[in-house]
Amino acid sequence: MTATELKAKRMTATELIDTVLDAGSFTSWDAPVRRPVIGEKYAADLAAAESKSGVDESVLTGEGLIRGRRVAVIVSEFRFLAGSIGQAATERITSAIERATAEGLPLLAGPASGGTRMQEGTLAFLGMVAITDAVRRHKESGLPYLVYLRHPTTGGVMASWGSLGHMTVAEPGALLGFLGPRVFETLNGTAFPPGVQVAENLYRKGLIDAVVTPEELPAIVDRALRILTPTQGPDPAIVPEVRAGTPSDASAWESILISRNPRRPDLRMLLAAGAVDALPLNGTGQGEKDPGLILALARFGQQSCVVLGHQRPRHKDTPAMGPASLREARRGMQLAEELQLPLLTIIDTAGAALSKEAEEGGLAGEIARSLNELIGLKAPSVSVLLGQGTGGGALALLPADRIIAAQHSWLSPLPPEGASAIIHRTAEHAPEVAAAQGVEVASLTRIGLVDRVVEELPDASLEPREFCTRMGQAIELELANARAIPANERLARRRAKFRTLGA
Template identity: 80%
Template sequence: MSAAQLGSRRITAAGLLETVLDAGSFSSWDQPVQHTGIGARYAAELEAAELKSGVDESVLTGEGLIRGRRVAVIVSEFRFLAGSIGQAATERIIAAIERATAAGLPLLAGPASGGTRMQEGTLAFLGMVAITDAVRRHKEAGFPYLVYLRNPTTGGVMASWGSLGHMTVAEPGALLGFLGPRVYESLTGTPFPPGVQVAENLYRKGLIDAVVAPEELPDIIDRALRILIPSAKPGGAPIPETVNAVPGTASAWESVLLSRNPRRPDLRMLLAAGAADALPLNGTGQGENDPGLSLALARFGRQSCIVLGHQRPRHADAPAMGPASLREARRAMQLAEELQLPLLTVIDTAGAALSQEAEEGGLAGEIARSLNELIGLRAPSVSVLLGQGTGGGALALLPADRIIAAEHSWLSPLPPEGASAILHRSVEFAPRIAAEQGVDVGSLWRIGLVDHVVDERPDAADEPREFCARMGLAIEHELALVCAAPAAERLERRRAKFRRLGR
């Protein structure tokens, strides 16, 4: 897509506010801009920009309603000096962020900018640090920061407040990048490769969560905020009644075989049939998008959470979970801590990737870092053993305050066939090895790992929606339980649980 085609789709600040906010709900927070000590040429440029755009600076701030919910907004106006950010715009942005934080409001940013304002030089450039600090403090206070990247967003804006969202979506076809293509060509003498700095490519690379047309944004924001700001605060919702089943009588090997049924409910089905709502996120936000793990905002009954889970491959030749997956896992953990929501991990993996790329990408170290983060996570946590639980790929998502297990799930350092090959140089002893190693839910229950069993009647593959509904209720129950516990007590119990297993 050419720059001309991109430019023809540019939406103004007023147009975005009109599209996203409930009719007539916008209230401006902006104070008149004062430019002092500037030269005549720059003053003339500012005056011309105001006449062209109809606004007094490159950003508008204020608050409005989205589906009846109060939301603070910061929106760029590209027609004002290409949406560039100078000192006055910096002060306006920071004031709005601080006001949103003080009022406890979620914040929606809609940048469209060429970056910092060249007419103001280094001082404008340094303003990105102060804006970043304001965003950081807003997020540390536990309030959502959502970003809608518009066409174009480049330079210092993309390298600061444009890239810090809890959830980041972008306008279709938007030009997004660190260095604008015109500047790149001027500096290097060659044109920038086409198709790189486009929203759809950034989505494929795991840098943004979705590509969304402006008219679709109100629904996305509404769904996200219903999850991120639940009507019942964590620990305040009632703990629903559910059935904690007794582990079944199937052998460990029978459970292993049942868990491998391709028709067995996976994470996709669990979110579709067991959650009240789920909004997928995408990638690490750092240029990696590994299909081995999925990340979502979700609500089970009245309990909101961040979901991180193994995504069972649809095809046998699909890549297994690699190191990038576990870097995405750390994004989920950070979201849970910043948004003060519980983390739900879902385990269903035949094992992590076995490849040169996985080794050179630091898979073992990523597993270690995931264990380190999860065992000390300040946020409440629940883990679900949904199906297969093989090796370090499963262990990496296991540490949690409470652990739920589907009746025919299992957990083992290797597939039973692999353990049999090590011990007997043959896979024929796999059934016996599975029993001896205690991989099944009954054994995991007896050693104190599993806290809650969801029964299968008799196989989840035969009743997928009903099973997912039961699992969803169990998840809601356990999320409410862990959220009700004091943080220090919860963390100590989590550590003690894994210290005392089998004793």
């Protein structure tokens, strides 16, 4: 979409509100603005902006319904001095965020702005601190903060409340970035490289979660809020009847071979067939994404959670899980803490990347930081051994309050062939090494690591949907069990579990 087409199709603040909110449900929270001391030219600019836009400031705030659910909204009006934020707009935004927090409402922000208002100088610039603090306190209250970046969003707005969403989506073709291209060209005498500050490129780089039209936005917000703020909280007395599975009689090596079947259900299928709903997120939010990990918001039965897990490569030339995967995983951990939701981790990896890029990207440090975050996570947590569980890449997602294992999953410091090579200088002894190391579910249950086994009848690759349904039910039950652990006991119990394994 060209800049001319975008300009022609750009929605006003009122049009966006009418598109996203249920018809007739919007109620304004805006009080008359109080202007700072201003000169004649600026006063004339403000009067012209009011006349052009039909509104009294560059943002509109209020509340309404999205698919019947109360939501607070803050929407920029770009026609009012390019959506710039001055002292009056800062006060309006901050007051709206604080009211949303006080009333326990999720908040949807729709910025479209050139940044802070140059006519008001440093005071306008400093207003971004107050807005950021209000967003921070909203998120600390466990309330969702969702952002829809519109064309264009740049400067201080992009560098504050535009980039703090739990979930951030953007308008197709939107110009998004820190430095406006006109400013860059004026300062540097050359045009900014094309295609960089565009929504689709930011998605490819893992900076935003999706690119959606305004018409698609209500459905996305509705799905997110169904997971993040269910109309009724889960009833701990209602849990699925899940038959307790037992470890398989198969040998460790037999389970390893079964787990390597490319037809075995993976995380994508588990979310599709085992979850009520799943909404994928994208990347670290810091310019990285790795195909080795999936991050999503999901609901299993009554239980909502943040999901992060290994995505088994579909092609042999797909790169193994790298350090960016674990930085994305830590985004998921932070989301679980902020949203006060359980964290679900899914382990299914043949091992982390062994490469120059992984080493220079700090893979070992990322594994250590992931372990550190998980063992100290304040949120309830459940981990699932879904298939292969090799090395530090598996260990990095393991620490949790409750651990579920598919019958033919396993956990080992190295692939058995690698362990055999170390011990015997040949891979031929892999089956006996696997048995001796106790990598299979029977051994993991015996040492106290695994809390629940999910049956494979006799192999998940032969009954993928049925297996995923059983696993989804087990996840729902164990999420409920993890949530039932008193918050003041959670960390001590988790630490004790890993301190006493095998005792």
